Amino acid sequence: VSAAASWLSLLVPDPRGQRAVEETLADWREEVGRAQTVGERVQAHAHGLRSFAYLASGLLWDQSISADLWRTFVRTLAITVGLACVLGVVMVWMVGGDGAFGPFTASAYVLAMMSGFVPGIFGLVGSMGAGSSDARPGPVAAVAGLFFVWSAVMTSWILPAMAAPFLHEAAGAYPTIAVPRYVAPLIVHVASLTFASTYYLLGATIRRRFATRGWRTRQTWALMGALAIVALGIGARLALASAGISGPDRMAWLDRIMWLQLTVAWAMIVWFARPKAEPIPAPLET
Amino acid sequence: VRLPNSERVILQLLIGKGPCYGLELVDASRGVLKRGGVYVTLGRMEEKGMVTSAAGERGRRLYRPTALGERALAAALVFSGQLKVKMGAVS
Numbered sequence: 001v002s003a004a005a006s007w008l009s010l011l012v013p014d015p016r017g018q019r020a021v022e023e024t025l026a027d028w029r030e031e032v033g034r035a036q037t038v039g040e041r042v043q044a045h046a047h048g049l050r051s052f053a054y055l056a057s058g059l060l061w062d063q064s065i066s067a068d069l070w071r072t073f074v075r076t077l078a079i080t081v082g083l084a085c086v087l088g089v090v091m092v093w094m095v096g097g098d099g100a101f102g103p104f105t106a107s108a109y110v111l112a113m114m115s116g117f118v119p120g121i122f123g124l125v126g127s128m129g130a131g132s133s134d135a136r137p138g139p140v141a142a143v144a145g146l147f148f149v150w151s152a153v154m155t156s157w158i159l160p161a162m163a164a165p166f167l168h169e170a171a172g173a174y175p176t177i178a179v180p181r182y183v184a185p186l187i188v189h190v191a192s193l194t195f196a197s198t199y200y201l202l203g204a205t206i207r208r209r210f211a212t213r214g215w216r217t218r219q220t221w222a223l224m225g226a227l228a229i230v231a232l233g234i235g236a237r238l239a240l241a242s243a244g245i246s247g248p249d250r251m252a253w254l255d256r257i258m259w260l261q262l263t264v265a266w267a268m269i270v271w272f273a274r275p276k277a278e279p280i281p282a283p284l285e286t
Numbered sequence: 287v288r289l290p291n292s293e294r295v296i297l298q299l300l301i302g303k304g305p306c307y308g309l310e311l312v313d314a315s316r317g318v319l320k321r322g323g324v325y326v327t328l329g330r331m332e333e334k335g336m337v338t339s340a341a342g343e344r345g346r347r348l349y350r351p352t353a354l355g356e357r358a359l360a361a362a363l364v365f366s367g368q369l370k371v372k373m374g375a376v377s
Contacts, residue, residue, distance in 0.1 A: 016333065019347075020325035026345035027309045027321065047321060055322030 017059050024051045198265045199226040205272040225268060233261045289362040292319060292327045293336065297351055297359040300337065305350040307342060331355070 028048035035041040203222035210218045236257040245253055289297075295318045299311050308328060312319045319327070328349055331337045336355035342348040351359075 016329040017326075020322075020329055022345060023308055023325045023347060024322045027307075030309070030344060030346070051320075051322030053322070054320040055326065058320075058323040058326035 020055060020059065024048075024055050027051060194262065198262060198269070199229070202226055202229070202265055202269050202272070205269050209272045225272075229261050229265045229268075232264060233257055236260065289358055290327075292324075293331055294359060294362055295319060296324075296327060296331065296349075297336065297355050300349060300351040301356060301359065305348045307346050307348060309346075311349070 028044070028051065031044035031047055032041060035044045202225050206222045206225045207218040210221055237254070240250065240253050240257070295315050296311055299314050300306060303310075303314065306314070308324045309321070311328075312321050312324050328337060328339070332339060332349075334354075335352055336358055337349050338352050339347040339349045
């Protein structure tokens with residue numbers, strides 16, 4: 001039990017959570033100490049394990065992400081999925097010449113997946129708090145404009161150059177989109193749709209973390225957080241290109257890069273959302 | 287007055303029974319409070335100033351309500367009572 005306590009104290013960094021862990025362990029010890037038969041001892045351990053399951057879920061809910069941040073995430077996710085659906089349909093319509101709409105052809109799927117970068121831009125703007133009460137419309141509009149120019153450059157020159165080999169490789173990786181084979185890319189696609197919401201949530205948690213600082217500092221850090229994830233993805237893709245990996249392997253590596261970005265982003269969210277280690281305030285006097 | 291059900295139950299038990307350990311609250315709540323999870327709620331309530339705690343026996347903590355907790359519970363009960371009356375009037 002003491003080994004478990006030390007591991008859990010590493011996993012739960014804030015003092016309030018640590019105290020909850022200690023008290024749950026104390027209850028466990030108490031019950032095991034009171035047990036007189038083997039059956040009672042087994043029951044006490046079962047209670048202890050169940051307590052930790054409840055404790056873990058409670059801590060996750062209470063400390064990692066607060067309810068209003070979850071609402072922000074779900075709302076942005078709904079907007080992103082809606083946007084991606086519209087863009088996906090447009091993309092499928094645009095490439096309608098090379099295959100049927102259902103099931104999707106590989107190239108249509110890849111183009112739809114690429115449309116994820118547009119929601120990504122919305123996510124970056126969202127990381128600055130667009131639509132939330134603490135955002136100022138002028139600077140957010142300026143950033144939105146900047147990203148619009150960037151996306152125009154991407155779609156005009158950079159993406160077409162990137163798309164040709166990518167489409168070819170995708171067609172090799174998923175030659176026929178039968179239902180079972182479609183499941184894996186579908187999961188990747190769904191995960192890619194969460195990027196905008198993740199950026200939005202990351203921005204919100206960072207801005208909340210720096211609540212005592214000035215508006216400019218908060219927004220700069222929020223944007224820097226989202227851009228760090230973007231930079232990680234670009235860097236990993238450049239490394240992949242320089243490694244000379246091609247074909248289905250390249251597709252698998254692109255998926256891994258995406259998962260890495262999401263993992264790092266969520267780790268940052270949890271890190272910034274965790275409560276500061278502040279002393280528990282004294283109760284009010286009667 | 288926004289008082290989640292678990293916090294309301296804890297305050298009612300602490301005011302009714304007097305100072306309690308977390309496990310005692312779980313046992314007295316008849317399934318409303320969960321083992322382990324109760325300490326997350328108690329920690330949150332202590333942060334809000336609704337309960338206070340002191341070191342008890344064998345590493346456990348003894349919780350008791352504060353004046354703020356008692357006022358919050360009273361306000362929540364008044365609010366829910368008024369709501370019931372108004373809902374009854376509507377139906």
